Amino acid sequence: MPELPEVEVTRLSFAFDIAGAIIISVRMGKSLRWPLGCCPAQLAGRSVLAVRRRGKYLLVDLDHGLLLVHLGMSGSLSFARRLPPAGAHDHFEMVTTQGTLRLTDPRRFGAVVYADSEDAPQARKLLGKLGMEPLSDVFDVDRFHAALKRRKAAIKQVLLAGDVVVGVGNIYASEALFMAGIRPTLSAGRLSRPRSVKLHAAIGDVLARAVAKGGSTLRNFSSANGDSGHFQLEAMVYARQGQPCRVCGTSIKTLRQGQRSTFYCPHCQKA
DNA sequence: AAAAGCCCCTGGATGC
DNA sequence: TGCATCCAGGGGCTTT
Structure with a gap:
């Protein structure tokens, strides 16, 4: 979860x-x-x-x-x-x-x-090898862009690896990339600075909103005091393969990256 | 140094 | 109903 x-x-x-x-x-x-x-x-x-x-x-x-x-x-x-x-x-x-x-x-x-x-x-x-905390001041956009520049792997997998930025798991990686309009397979090092800025904002945004909502999940999540249920952040792409994109209506696609599922909109995330 | 695979484990959903 | 197969929100470790 x-x-x-x-x-x-x-x-x-x-x-x-x-x-x-x-x-x-x-x-x-x-x-x-x-x-x-x-x-x-x-x-x-x-x-x-x-x-x-x-x-x-x-x-x-x-x-x-x-x-x-x-x-x-x-x-x-x-x-x-x-x-x-x-x-x-x-x-x-x-x-x-x-x-x-x-x-x-x-x-x-x-x-x-x-x-x-x-x-x-x-x-x-x-x-020891954990990256920047995305909800803190250390999550600096310049450092983020510079770190991505050094990597050739797909941006989705760089996000998941946790050595650049921590806390972004399989759901929020797909969601943040959708928000930023970036194709998950794009090499991290090929992100332009404006697109890094957009992704940086999207990560902070989607995580902060999920915390504010009490932890979004697809299935039941309950915190240590038993609260659960009513919070639920609507996924834009995660687990929505074959369904229409909530923005443009294009069918959401899925693919495997490093034995994990990735979801994206081929129209909203062109590259 | 970085990237790609492997693996740990159980349970629920799906298909035959 | 029973059984096989696939998949799941993570990440450390080993191998290229």
Whole structure:
């Protein structure tokens, strides 16, 4: 489910409530992407200072060390005073004085990794190569254009790679390219400056709107406090192959790029 | 250095 | 109804 907006909405839904909590116990299944990286028992007694986000990672700051949480493809977090009994897909649980944080993830591409600090090797491995935060001031249009200039790969795949700009997943990559009128297969280095500017704006725009709407998704997305449903951002192209473009009526096309589906309008995105 | 493939895993939809 | 196949919102790792 989660691209940047869903991760950010998840963060906002429990960051305030968990801040200041003291960890009572941590339970970790062996079945997520990586092992926790420390003994769960040694986290007991530490307190939760804050929850930040970097790309699609949530960083749970403790008074010593931090947890890196990733939702993978199918993960979601719950945080509440009381949660229903754990099910087969609940792989991580952290009981605190203010509630229990639980990661539910059927496909188990998600992860919870402990690191002593953001500079520790376990954290650097995951965060070290991440690109600019699209909703922050560091997402500078000059740096964006310059970074694209250095790349020959298709613009869609450069966006997905996350080393230029983070948080743009498979849905929003297609949506942003549509908004900017750019063909997903175009080599990133061939984007003119005006088109880079347009894409830069489109990325910020589509992500900010999705966050404002509470995390857009095609299927049900629910944040850590259980809110879900009513928000739904209408996709212009994603998963709309064969349907008429909402702007010009041309049939939306799909293709595969790096084993992921891409959607675009052949008329609105000519090159 | 950058690009392209591979793979991790389960579940739902579709087709025979 | 049963079974096979394909596809899914990610990204680290290995190989070119």
